[in-house]
Amino acid sequence: MKRRLGWYIFGLAIVILLTASGCLAGDNNPSNEQAIEAEWQSQDNAEEPSAEVYPPARPLVLGFSQLGSESDWREANTTSIKEAAEEAGIELLFENAEQSQEKQFEAIRSFIEKRVDVIAVAPVVHSGWDEILKEAKQAGIPVIITDRSIDIDDPSLYVTHIGADLYEEGVKAGKYLLDKMRDQQAPIGFVELRGTEGSSPSIQRGKGFQNTITGHDEYKLLDSEAADFTMEKGKQVMKGFLQEHGSEIRVLFAHNDDMALGAIEAIEEYGLRPGKDIVIISVDGTRKAFEKLVLGQINCVVECNPLLGPNVMQAVQELAAGRTLPKRIVSSESVFTEQMAEKEVGNRKY
Structure with missing residues (x-):
């Protein structure tokens, strides 16, 4: 009786050892590895919060200095900028310079003080922009020139010019x-x-x-x-x-x-x-x-073409994403004669 009991205990021990070694061997089993990886992935997915859990990031802020409101073209340009900013979800700080370069300088300095993400300027005149753009560059704020171009010694003071080939x-x-x-x-x-x-x-x-x-x-x-x-x-x-x-x-x-x-x-x-x-x-x-x-x-x-708003807002978003812009972005334009006018007049948005 005692001998039988000894053999029984010995056999049970062998079974336990084989089972343990099987578990250890299973750690190297590819199917087990896949199961473990799937388990971690499921845990990661379960723990990852959905986008709605966090509040949305603050909107990009664009400071825009418009040169004035001297013409129907300029009014259409202003409307395009405002509508495109709203559609893109970009906060727009808009200043009308009323044909004064000094007022544009004041607007740019106020944008710098408010730490906007991007500054855009439709310049009143061609020259005299070097110093004010240096201030924006020193503040780390990129500048976009829209519509009219500028004449400066250091083109790196602005990132791109969006507008027509005048x-x-x-x-x-x-x-x-x-x-x-x-x-x-x-x-x-x-x-x-x-x-x-x-x-x-x-x-x-x-x-x-x-x-x-x-x-x-x-x-x-x-x-x-x-x-x-x-x-x-x-x-x-x-x-x-x-x-x-x-x-x-x-x-x-x-x-x-x-x-x-x-x-x-x-x-x-x-x-x-x-x-x-x-x-x-x-x-x-x-x-x-x-x-x-x-x-x-x-x-x-x-x-x-005065409808530059979509191009400007796209440029703002590209800059915010850290992308490089071409130095010149030219809008598409045509020439219209008397013979073409009747067909085209109804298409004018401004």
């Missing part, structure tokens, strides 16, 4: 003129309504236009004067041109639609037919200008 707009206007008047008898006298003195559109559109017609001796510049991109000043200056040069004026190149619309009133009051007696070329592409195209009172509009 020089190319002048080139397009010049090419239209050469085509339109190719069979006309010389001399062909023309006048120019420039924008704000010292602004990049005034400088670059003028250069593009002049360089395109250079070498065509049949064209004679009779007068050129700044009219501040406004309808009232455009009418006033055009009235003076007509008093000085009268029927010598065969072409008007206006640097924006508002000045062209003012000039149309002056031409009609003088007793001439806009678009017929005087060919009118303008830049912008507002609905009011297209209506004059339909009537034949403007002959050509070179488009300058």
Whole structure:
């Protein structure tokens, strides 16, 4: 009896040892490893909080210095910026400089003080930006230049410029003129309504236009004067041109639609037919200008797209994500003539 009990205990011990060794061997079993990994993953997933558990991160903050509200184009540009910011969930600090570079400096300094994420500026004039942009760079705040360009010694002071190729707009206007008047008898006298003195559109559109017609001796510049991109000043200056040069004026190149619309009133009051007696070329592409195209009172509009808001907000988000932007982002634009106007006028959003 005692012998049987001894063999029973010995056999039970062997079973226990084999079972233990089997468990230890199972640690190296691939199927067991997968089971353990699945277990950890399930625990990780169970413990990971859903996105709703944490409050959303604070919105990006953009400080935007708009140069003014001098024209329908500018109003459309402002609306585009505000609507795009709201749609993108970006907090917008908006300041209207009312054509004052000093006010733009004040706005930028206030943005720096408030530690915004990005600063965007539509500059009043072309030069004088170096020092204020150095302040923004020292504060670690990236700067986007919109619409008009700037002239600075150190291009690294801003990350990108979003807007039209202003020089190319002048080139397009010049090419239209050469085509339109190719069979006309010389001399062909023309006048120019420039924008704000010292602004990049005034400088670059003028250069593009002049360089395109250079070498065509049949064209004679009779007068050129700044009219501040406004309808009232455009009418006033055009009235003076007509008093000085009268029927010598065969072409008007206006640097924006508002000045062209003012000039149309002056031409009609003088007793001439806009678009017929005087060919009118303008830049912008507002609905009011297209209506004059339909009537034949403007002959050509070179488009300058004001709807830059989506591009600006995308750039802000890209910067916040640490991505690099191209130094130049050019908006898509076209040239419209009288023949195209009726089809296009209904599509104008501004």
